[in-house]
Amino acid sequence: MFYNYYYHNKCNTIYMRYTKIKTFRTTEIQYKTLQKMKIYNVDVGGFIREAIKEKLEKEKKHFLTKKSKTNFERQLSSLLKN
Numbered sequence: 001m002f003y004n005y006y007y008h009n010k011c012n013t014i015y016m017r018y019t020k021i022k023t024f025r026t027t028e029i030q031y032k033t034l035q036k037m038k039i040y041n042v043d044v045g046g047f048i049r050e051a052i053k054e055k056l057e058k059e060k061k062h063f064l065t066k067k068s069k070t071n072f073e074r075q076l077s078s079l080l081k082n
Helices: 002-008 010-017 028-039 044-058 071-081
Strands: none
């Protein structure tokens, strides 16, 4: 009985997808804006996740630039191949 309730309860299935927690700081204006969005029934957590996703996609090129390997990294990769 507990099994069915746990997996069919909408709230728990939503929380099962997001298992990592990251705390961040906002300004007073940003905080009040997020509170106002919540009053208007906007999913604030979803809004923040979507904003982070868009930002990462926009700056993907910057994050994915190849850096040259250090001597230690080259030695380590050659050891791991063997």
